[in-house]
Amino acid sequence: MAPACLLGVCSLLCAWSVVTGHPCSLDHQGWANCNGKSLLHAPSSLPRNITGLDLSFNSLVVPRHGTLLVHFASLHSLNLSSNALLALSPAVFSNLGALRLLDLSSCSIAYLHTDTFKGLGNLHTLLLRNNSLQELEVPFFLPLKALFHLDLQHNALVSVDPWSLQLMEAVPQVRLEGNPWVCDCTAHPLQQWLQRRRAVQVTCASPPGLRGREVAALDSQDLGCWMKQRFPRGASTAQQITVTHSNTTTPPTTKAGRSWPYLVGFLVAAISISILIALAAKCKLFHKNFASYRHRPLPETSSIGGSPMEDSSDWDRGSSGQGASKNHPMPGAADLQAEDDDGFIEDNYIQPSEHLPEEEEREVHLSI
Structure with a gap:
């Protein structure tokens, strides 16, 4: 009896699923509960005019292109929590312009495209807690003009840039605990x-x-x-x-306290310039002295053109030649004439030694 009753109940459930075409439950307020049904996609057999849809604890597959819920443009509330969504493609909710609440909690989301929430201009509440977000892209806030409540609790946020904080100033309620x-x-x-x-x-x-x-x-x-x-x-x-x-x-810190580096720099520059000038002068003097040492010394000669030793020898030869003939000129006469031409000896200046041959010559004539 009991197995027969159980078989009858199972038959009724199978028949109900075939008639309705989906495993979700509906209420009179237009809410569809599809929680924990291991669904890959939202049932297309659901009424198109539903205002609330719970798809939590399923295995939904998010399309890479296009929208997630094509046939439910009248939704005001959408619960997608506890689905392994990982990443959301751009404009995945763009056909849900009337949506007011979006629950994406515990979906292991690590990245949000800048256009993920494009088209959600009427969204009031966005729940992103218990995900793996490490940073917030600033443009993802821009389409959310009517956002009132933002929940970012228990993510992997370590910092928020000032621009994102400025955009969040317009959101009255923001939850950031647990990061x-x-x-x-x-x-x-x-x-x-x-x-x-x-x-x-x-x-x-x-x-x-x-x-x-x-x-x-x-x-x-x-x-x-x-x-x-x-x-x-x-x-x-x-x-x-x-x-x-x-x-x-x-x-x-006063200006005097900040001026000491400039004073030190000025002193170092002045000392360096002085050293360079001293080295340049010393090198110039060294080259000058080196060039002077390269000249050969002049020979020690007299200003007349002969050495003192030569003059003395000429004098001795003149003295010994007293008995020479008159026609033989004296060796020193030409030299004396050359000296007169040079202008270094005064006019009418005759050495005493030059009178001696003339006097001796007169005495010889007189004795003859």
Whole structure:
């Protein structure tokens, strides 16, 4: 009896599946529940006017081109959580212009194309928690003009660029908890953004000294950044101090303190130029002395053209030749005539030695 009843129930279920054409359950509000049915695609036999569709815990295959749900343009809510989607192709939801809620939690998404959410201008809530996102591409926010709630909890985000933070300023509710945030100087824009939003429980994962501390409670000194506050030109010197976000003050560095490198550089340049000038002068003097040593010394001769030894020998020959004939000229006469022509001996200047031969010659004539 019992096996017969069980067989009857199975037959009724099979008949219901054939009649309906899908394994999903429908309610009177237009919600279709296809949770955990091991589906590869959304059943095409579902009514086209449904407003809600739950396809969580299935094995959906996302097309590389085109849209995921071609026949359900009236959807306001779509749950695709716990499907191994990995990556979403561009404009995969472009035909769902009326969609208000999109749940992509726990889908192992590691990358979002910049045009993934193209066409979702009315999307109100986007759930991306428990995925593997490491960075946020700025353009993916641009189509989401009506976004109110963004959930990015428990991803692999370590930092967010300032432009993405600026775009997220227009989103009233943003959840960033559970990410391995790196709290260094690059996290300063995030820290300021969290302070303005008064968000809590966004904690640091590294460095080890800041692990577990809330990012919004940190200051610039904790992050390794020193931010200077600018003052108007008319402010007094006492007011021109360096201010950090932890109200830590340090005396300003005056112009005199910053001018010492220029003074040292000027002194080094002056000393170097002086050394170069001294070396150049020394080299010039060395070349001059070297060139002078290369000349040969002049011979030691008299200004008249003969040496003193030669003059003395000529004098001896003149004295010994007193008995020579009158027609033989004296050797020294031509020399004396040449000396007169040179202009170095005064006119009418005759050496005493030249009178001796004439007087001797007169005495000879007189004795004859």
